[in-house]
C-alpha cells in the first residue's frame with residue numbers, strides 16, 4: 001500500500017506525522033508522491049489561515065490521488081470534525097491517539113475518532129525520529145496546554161498538560177543517540193509545563209538533564225519556551241550540561257504590557273527582558289528568537305510602537321511575526337477593537353523591517369566566531385545557535401564540523417570548515 005502525506009503547522013505536528021509514518025512503514029506501507037492508495041493530511045488550526053490551508057491541502061491531495069482513502073487528523077480535524085467530514089474524510093482523527101490512527105488506516109475502514117481532548121490524562125509516547133532525513137531528530141516530551149491564552153485555540157484541541165515520564169524520555173533519547181543523530185530537538189505543545197502532571201512534579205530542566213545524560217554525544221535543542229520557566233536555576237542547570245544549544249525560542253507575542261495582560265500571558269516586558277539577559281549571561285553569544293502577534297484586538301498604534309521598540313531592545317536573531325487571527329470560541333474572538341486585515345498586515349510588514357535589521361546585526365556579530373555546524377547537506381546546515389551556514393567546500397551530511405565564519409550573505413553565514421568538531425564544546 002502506498003500513502004501520500006502532507007503536514008501543516010507546528011513541530012509537534014511534524015513530529016507526530018513522522019511517528020505515524022514510522023508506524024505505517026512497520027506495517028508495510030510505502031511513501032509516494034503520486035498514485036497513493038491513502039492520502040493523509042495532518043491539519044493545523046492555530047490561525048484561520050492554517051484552517052484554510054488545511055482544507056486546501058485535503059482537496060489537493062484528493063485531486064492528485066483520485067479514489068484514495070482520505071485520512072485527516074490534527075488540530076483542524078479536532079476543532080471542526082463536521083467540516084472535515086464534509087471534505088470527504090474517510091478516516092477522521094483529532095489530535096490524539098496516533099497508534100489507533102495507524103491501526104485504523106491498516107483496517108482502512110471509514111471511521112471518525114474525535115475524542116474529548118479534556119479527558120486525555122496520559123501522555124501517548126510515539127516513536128521518536130528524524131524529520132529532515134537523517135541529521136536531526138525530534139523528541140516529543142509533552143502534549144496539551146493549561147494556559148488558555150486569550151487568542152489561542154490549542155488548549156481546546158490538545159487538552160490538558162501530559163508529559164512523557166523521565167525514564168521514557170531517557171530511553172527514547174538513548175535510542176536516538178544509538179542511531180547516531182547529532183541533534184535532538186525537544187518538542188511539545190507547551191514544554192515549560194513539563195512534568196506538572198507526573199508524580200513528584202519533575203520540571204523541564206529534569207527532562208533536559210535526562211535526555212542529555214542518555215545522549216551525551218548529541219546536542220540538545222529546546223523547542224518553543226514560555227519565558228516564565230527560564231529562571232536562574234533553570235539556566236544554570238542547562239548551561240552545566242555542556243551540550244544544550246545556545247539558541248532559545250521564546251514565546252513573546254507582544255512587547256506592550258497592556259496587550260500582554262489582555263492576552264492573558266503570564267509575564268510583562270520587564271520579566272521577559274530579564275529572561276533574555278539571564279540566558280545571555282549563562283550562554284554568552286546565544287541566539288534568541290521569538291513569536292509575535294501583530295494586531296491583537298485593542299492594540300493601538302502606541303501599543304504597537306512599544307512592541308517595535310521592545311523587539312529592538314531584546315535584539316533577536318529572528319522573530320516570527322503573524323497577523324492576529326480570530327479563533328471562534330476563544331476570549332479574544334469577542335473582544336472589542338478588532339483590527340482590519342489590512343491594519344494587521346501592515347503591522348506585520350513594519351515588524352519585518354525591524355526584524356530584518358536585528359537579524360543582520362546578530363549575523364554580523366557571528367563573523368570571526370567558530371561555530372559547530374550540523375551539515376544537513378554537503379555544503380552547509382545549521383550552527384548550534386541556529387544560523388544557516390554555508391561553506392565553500394563540502395562535508396559529510398550528518399557530520400558536525402567547526403566552521404570559522406568569514407562573512408554574511410543575505411540571511412546566511414559563510415565560512416570555512418576548520419576541523420571535525422571535537423564533541424560539542426560550545
Ligand code: SF4
Nearest residue numbers: 145147148149152154
Ligand atoms: S501557552 Fe498559550 S499560546 Fe501556547 S499553546 Fe498554550 S494557550 Fe496556546
